[in-house]
Amino acid sequence: MNRIKSNPTEVFVRSTILFLLISVVGAVLFNWPENIKKALMAFWIIVPPLWLWFEFCYLYERGMTPFAKDFEKYKYSQELTKNLWLAISAILLLVYFGKMPGLQ
Numbered sequence: 001m002n003r004i005k006s007n008p009t010e011v012f013v014r015s016t017i018l019f020l021l022i023s024v025v026g027a028v029l030f031n032w033p034e035n036i037k038k039a040l041m042a043f044w045i046i047v048p049p050l051w052l053w054f055e056f057c058y059l060y061e062r063g064m065t066p067f068a069k070d071f072e073k074y075k076y077s078q079e080l081t082k083n084l085w086l087a088i089s090a091i092l093l094l095v096y097f098g099k100m101p102g103l104q
Contacts, residue, residue: 007064012051020044020088027096037096044092048085052078 023040026032059065060074067073
């Protein structure tokens with residue numbers, strides 16, 4: 001059987017998208033309690049930067065990331081991921097609590 005191997009980054013992205021959908025749908029449709037919303041926000045604020053650090057420190061050195069042979073492309077993908085993480089965090093703050101930091 002010929003199976004295409006997926007790298008750890010692809011697995012992380014797929015699971016992150018699924019968890020993001022569960023987080024948003026659960027908060028909007030099921031009106032989860034505040035403590036669950038806060039725990040999900042903490043997860044979304046902490047885990048993606050930790051993944052970027054892990055990916056650079058461990059996976060990039062082993063050639064297990066996209067663009068492992070081209071550092072400039074790799075840096076650019078990390079920058080795009082960081083910007084996406086910031087946007088998702090801001091949207092989740094708005095969805096969960098109806099306000100964003102610094103805005104009254």
